[in-house]
Amino acid sequence: MTDATALLREPWEHFERQQRAGKFGIWVFLASETLFFGALMLTYAVCRVEHPEAFAAAGRATNIWFGTINTAILLTSSLTMAVASQAAAQSERSRTLVLTCLGLTAALGLAFIVVKGFEYKEDIDKQLIPGAGFALSQAAAQLFYGLYWLVTGVHAIHLTIGIVLVVRLIVLGATRRIRLRENPEIEVTALYWHLVDIVWIFLYPLIYLPGRAS
Amino acid sequence: MSDVVLAGELPFPQRPDYLAAGSTLRSWLTTTDHKRIAILYAVTITVFFFMGGAAITAVRLELFVPNGWFLTSDTYNRLFSFHGIIMVWFFLVPSIPNTFGNFLMPLMIGAPDVAFPRLNLFSWYLTLVGGAFAVYTLIAGGVDTGWTFYTPFSTMFSNTHVLTAAAAVFVVGFASIATGVNFIATTHMLRAPGMTWFRLPLFVWSIYATSIVMVLSTPVLAISLMLVIAERWLGLPIFDPTRGGDPILFQHLFWFYSHPAVYIMVLPAMGVVSEIIPCFARRRLFGYDFMVYAIIAIAGIGFFVWGHHMFVSGQSPYASLIFSFLSFVIAVPSAIKVFNWTASLYRGQISFNSPMLYALGFVGLFTTGGLSGLFLASIPVDVHVTDTYFVVAHFHYIMVGGSVSAFFGALHFWWPKITGKMYPESWAQFAAITMYFGFNMTFLPQFFAGYLGMPRRYHTYPAEFQLYNVMSSAGAAVLAAAYLLPLMYLTWSLLHGKRAPSNPWSATGLEWTTSSPPPPNNFDMQPLVDRGPYQYHAERESAGTDAPEVQNARSLR
Numbered sequence: 072m073t074d075a076t077a078l079l080r081e082p083w084e085h086f087e088r089q090q091r092a093g094k095f096g097i098w099v100f101l102a103s104e105t106l107f108f109g110a111l112m113l114t115y116a117v118c119r120v121e122h123p124e125a126f127a128a129a130g131r132a133t134n135i136w137f138g139t140i141n142t143a144i145l146l147t148s149s150l151t152m153a154v155a156s157q158a159a160a161q162s163e164r165s166r167t168l169v170l171t172c173l174g175l176t177a178a179l180g181l182a183f184i185v186v187k188g189f190e191y192k193e194d195i196d197k198q199l200i201p202g203a204g205f206a207l208s209q210a211a212a213q214l215f216y217g218l219y220w221l222v223t224g225v226h227a228i229h230l231t232i233g234i235v236l237v238v239r240l241i242v243l244g245a246t247r248r249i250r251l252r253e254n255p256e257i258e259v260t261a262l263y264w265h266l267v268d269i270v271w272i273f274l275y276p277l278i279y280l281p282g283r284a285s
Numbered sequence: 286m287s288d289v290v291l292a293g294e295l296p297f298p299q300r301p302d303y304l305a306a307g308s309t310l311r312s313w314l315t316t317t318d319h320k321r322i323a324i325l326y327a328v329t330i331t332v333f334f335f336m337g338g339a340a341i342t343a344v345r346l347e348l349f350v351p352n353g354w355f356l357t358s359d360t361y362n363r364l365f366s367f368h369g370i371i372m373v374w375f376f377l378v379p380s381i382p383n384t385f386g387n388f389l390m391p392l393m394i395g396a397p398d399v400a401f402p403r404l405n406l407f408s409w410y411l412t413l414v415g416g417a418f419a420v421y422t423l424i425a426g427g428v429d430t431g432w433t434f435y436t437p438f439s440t441m442f443s444n445t446h447v448l449t450a451a452a453a454v455f456v457v458g459f460a461s462i463a464t465g466v467n468f469i470a471t472t473h474m475l476r477a478p479g480m481t482w483f484r485l486p487l488f489v490w491s492i493y494a495t496s497i498v499m500v501l502s503t504p505v506l507a508i509s510l511m512l513v514i515a516e517r518w519l520g521l522p523i524f525d526p527t528r529g530g531d532p533i534l535f536q537h538l539f540w541f542y543s544h545p546a547v548y549i550m551v552l553p554a555m556g557v558v559s560e561i562i563p564c565f566a567r568r569r570l571f572g573y574d575f576m577v578y579a580i581i582a583i584a585g586i587g588f589f590v591w592g593h594h595m596f597v598s599g600q601s602p603y604a605s606l607i608f609s610f611l612s613f614v615i616a617v618p619s620a621i622k623v624f625n626w627t628a629s630l631y632r633g634q635i636s637f638n639s640p641m642l643y644a645l646g647f648v649g650l651f652t653t654g655g656l657s658g659l660f661l662a663s664i665p666v667d668v669h670v671t672d673t674y675f676v677v678a679h680f681h682y683i684m685v686g687g688s689v690s691a692f693f694g695a696l697h698f699w700w701p702k703i704t705g706k707m708y709p710e711s712w713a714q715f716a717a718i719t720m721y722f723g724f725n726m727t728f729l730p731q732f733f734a735g736y737l738g739m740p741r742r743y744h745t746y747p748a749e750f751q752l753y754n755v756m757s758s759a760g761a762a763v764l765a766a767a768y769l770l771p772l773m774y775l776t777w778s779l780l781h782g783k784r785a786p787s788n789p790w791s792a793t794g795l796e797w798t799t800s801s802p803p804p805p806n807n808f809d810m811q812p813l814v815d816r817g818p819y820q821y822h823a824e825r826e827s828a829g830t831d832a833p834e835v836q837n838a839r840s841l842r
Contacts, residue, residue: 113538
C-alpha cells in the first residue's frame with residue numbers, strides 16, 4: 072500500500088479526483104441540510120416575532136446549565152474531529168493520533184447525548200411538554216416548547232448519525248480493514264460533524280438566551 | 286436474450302451489454318450500474334403511474350353525472366388525494382430525472398457511472414420504502430387532505446391516514462435529495478476530457494439545474510411535513526391558530542418546495558425536447574447559449590414565485606404584488622425556450638417520427654399551460670379562478686401535457702439505446718397522436734368549466750357543467766387507451782423487436798457513440814470531446830453560408 076490505489080473506488084480513475092468528488096458531494100449535501108434546519112429556524116423566527124413575550128418567558132424556563140455544558144462539549148468535539156481529520160490527511164502523522172482523536176470525538180458526542188437526556192428528563196418532570204397540564208401559563212409558550220423538542224430532537228438524531236459514522240471509522244481503522252492515512256472518508260465525516268456543531272451554535276442562543284439578556 | 290450475431294452485422298456488439306451482465310434477481314437488487322438502477326426506477330414508477338391513473342379513472346367516472354352515482358364524497362376525496370400524492374411524488378418528480386437522467390447523464394458526458402454509485406442504489410431503496418408507506422396508506426383506508434396536506438385540516442380535522450401519507454412523501458424526499466447530490470457531483474467531476482460546460486447537451490444542463498432545485502427545496506418540504514406529523518402525532522401547536530400557531534406558515538413552507546417542484550418536473554422535460562427537436566429537424570439547436578441561461582434562470586427564479594399560490598390566503602397585498610411580478614418574470618425564460626425550439630424547426634428537414642411527435646406535442650401543450658399560467662400570476666384573475674377547474678386544467682397542461690409528453694418522447698427516443706430493440710414506428714406514431722388529442726379533450730373543457738365557476742375537489746356539480754365533464758371524462762378514456770398502447774407495443778418490441786443499431790436516428794450525442802445497449806462501463810475507450818452538441822450537418826446550405834464558421838467558433842471554447 073505505497074500509494075492511494077488501495078482507496079480507489081468505482082467509477083474513479085484517479086484518487087485525487089475521487090477525493091475531490093467526495094468533498095464536493097458532502098458540501099452539496101450540507102447545503103441541503105442547511106435548508107432543512109433553515110426552514111425550522113424560519114418557523115421559530117416567525118413564531119417568536121408573533122409572540123415575543125411568551126418566547127422570553129419560555130426561554131427563561133429552560134435550564135441554561137445543561138445547554139452551556141453541552142455547548143462546551145460539542146465545541147471540544149469539533150476540535151478533536153478537526154485534529155483527527157488533519158492528522159489523517161498528513162501521511163507522516165501516526166494512526167494512533169487519528170484513532171485517539173476519533174475516539175475522543177465519539178466519546179464527547181456521546182456525552183452530549185447523555186447530558187441532553189438528563190435535560191429532557193428534567194423538562195418532562197417540570198411538565199414542559201405542550202398539551203394538557205403544560206407548566207407555563209402563556210399559551211404561546213407551548214409553541215416555543217413544541218419547537219424546542221423538534222429542533223433539539225432533530226439535532227440529536229443528526230448527532231447520533233455522526234457518532235455512528237465516527238465509530239464506524241474507528242472500528243474499521245483499528246481492525247485495519249480500511250486505511251486511515253489519506254482516507255477521504257475521514258474528512259467527509261468531519262465536515263458532517265462540523266455541520267452538526269454549527270447548527271448547535273445557532274440553537275444555543277435561540278433556546279437558552281431569550282428573556283435572559285434583559 | 287439471443288446473442289446470435291451474423292457475420293457482416295458489424296454495427297451490433299459482440300460483447301456483453303449491461304443487461305446481459307447478470308440475470309439473477311440479486312444481480313439487479315445489488316447493482317450499482319446507473320443503467321440498471323434506471324431500469325429499476327422505470328419499473329417502479331410505471332407501477333405507480335398506473336396506480337395513480339386507476340384512482341383518477343374512478344374520479345372521472347364519478348364526474349360523468351352531476352350528482353354522482355357510485356362514490357361517496359369520502360371515497361371521492363381519498364381517491365383524488367391518492368392520485369395527487371402518487372402522481373406528483375412517486376411519478377412526476379422521479380420520472381425523467383431518475384430514469385432517463387440516471388441512464389443517460391453519465392453516457393452524455395462520457396462518464397463510466399455516476400459519482401456515487403452506491404448512494405444511487407440507496408436512493409432507489411428509499412423510493413421503495415416511501416412507496417410502501419403510500420401503498421399502506423391506501424390499503425389502510427386512504428387520506429383525504431389532497432396532495433397539499435393543508436393545515437389545519439390535515440393536522441386537526443382529517444380522520445384519515447395523514448401520518449403514513451406524510452411519511453411516504455418525507456421518505457421519498459430523501460431519495461430526491463440523494464439523487465440530486467449525485468447528479469450535481471457527477472456533472473462537476475466526471476465530464477470526459479473536452480466536455481466543457483458549454484458543450485454539455487441541454488438534457489444534462491436541465492438535469493443539473495433540476496438537481497440543484499431538488500437539493501435546495503426538498504429539505505423544506507421535509508420540514509413542513511415533519512411539522513405536520515409532529516403536530517398531529519404529538520399534539521404540538523405549530524400550525525394550530527387556536528393555540529398561537531400559524532396555518533399560513535405551512536403554506537409558505539409547502540409552496541417554497543412545491544412551486545420549484547413544478548420545475549423539477551418541467552426542466553427535465555425541456556431537456557428531452559431540446560435533444561429530440563434538433564435530431565429530427567436535422568438542425569443545430571437555435572440559440573444554445575440562451576437555452577442554457579434560460580434553464581438557469583428558470584431554476585433560480587423558480588424559488589421566488591411560491592406566493593402566487595397564496596393570493597387568497599390572506600397574505601399581505603404587497604407580498605402578493607411582488608409574487609405576481611416574479612411569476613410574470615419567470616415566463617420570460619420559458620418563452621425564450623419555446624421561441625428557440627420553434628426557430629430550430631425553421632427550415633429544418635423535419636421527420637415526424639414518434640419522438641418528434643411527442644416533442645412537438647410538448648411544445649404545444651406546454652405553451653398552452655404556460656399562457657394559462659399568466660392568468661394565474663395576475664392577482665385579479667387568480668382570485669376569480671382560485672380553486673376552480675381552471676387551475677386543475679392549467680397544472681395538468683404543464684405537469685401532464687408537458688412532463689408526461691416529454692417522458693414518452695424520451696422513452697421512444699432512447700428506447701433503442703436502452704433496450705437494444707426497435708419498436709413498431711406506426712403504432713408509436715398512432716399512440717402519440719391519440720395521446721395529444723385525448724389530452725386536449727380531457728383538459729381543454731376544464732378551462733371553460735373552471736372559468737365559469739366549477740370548483741375543484743367537488744364530487745357533485747350543477748347540471749350546467751355536465752357537458753364539460755362528459756367531454757373531459759370521454760377524453761380521459763381516450764388518454765387512458767393512449768397510455769396503455771406503449772405498454773403493449775414496447776413490451777412486444779422487447780420480445781420481438783428488431784435489434785437496434787448504435788445510432789438509429791443519426792443523432793450527435795455521445796450516448797449514441799456506444800453500442801445499444803451499452804456495455805457495463807458505458808464506453809470501450811474514454812471519449813474525447815472536441816465540439817458542442819447538435820452538430821447536425823444536413824442543414825440546407827441556402828440557410829446561410831456562415832453556419833460552419835459558427836460551429837468552429839463553438840468548438841474552440
